[in-house]
Amino acid sequence: MGDYDGDGQSDLAVYRPSNEIWYWIDSSDNSFHFEPFGAGMPIYSPADFDGDGKTDLAVFRRTDGEWFIRYSRSGLFRPVQFGSSEDIPTPADFDGDGKADLSVFRPSNGIWYRLNSSDGTFFAYPFGTNGDKPTQTAFRY
Numbered sequence: 001m002g003d004y005d006g007d008g009q010s011d012l013a014v015y016r017p018s019n020e021i022w023y024w025i026d027s028s029d030n031s032f033h034f035e036p037f038g039a040g041m042p043i044y045s046p047a048d049f050d051g052d053g054k055t056d057l058a059v060f061r062r063t064d065g066e067w068f069i070r071y072s073r074s075g076l077f078r079p080v081q082f083g084s085s086e087d088i089p090t091p092a093d094f095d096g097d098g099k100a101d102l103s104v105f106r107p108s109n110g111i112w113y114r115l116n117s118s119d120g121t122f123f124a125y126p127f128g129t130n131g132d133k134p135t136q137t138a139f140r141y
Contacts, residue, residue: 004026005029006053007027009027011025013025020036022035042059042068043088044059045059045091048093048099049069051098056071060083060104062087087104088107089103090103095118100117105132107130108130110128
C-alpha cells in the first residue's frame with residue numbers, strides 16, 4: 001500500500017514476485033497501473049523518497065544489501081548500497097524533511113541503521129534484542 005497518485009489516500013498495490021511486476025490502482029480515479037521493477041526476489045519497500053507526496057517504487061535486495069528506487073517525480077532510477085543480507089528494510093521519514101530515509105533493522109543485534117535524506121548523516125540506534133522485528137514489517141516475514 002501507499003499513496004501512488006498523491007491524493008492523500010492509500011492506493012491498493014501488490015508486488016508479484018513470479019513476474020517481478022508492481023500493480024496498483026489509483027484511489028483518485030481507479031486507474032490501473034503496472035511496472036516491472038525488482039528483479040532478484042527483493043523485499044518490497046515503497047515510500048516517498050523524493051518528497052512529492054507520492055509513493056516511490058522501491059525494493060531492498062537482501063542478497064547484497066542493495067536498494068533500488070524509482071522516483072515518482074522524475075522517473076529516475078537509483079541503486080543504493082545500504083544494509084546487509086540479514087537486515088529488514090524500514091524506510092520512513094525519521095528526520096522530518098518530508099522524504100523517506102533509507103533505514104534497516106538488524107534482528108541479530110537489535111540495532112536500527114539509517115541515512116538521513118536531509119543531510120546524509122548516518123545513525124546507528126540500539127533498540128531491540130536478538131530476534132525482534134520492526135512493527136511495520138513484523139507480519140511480512
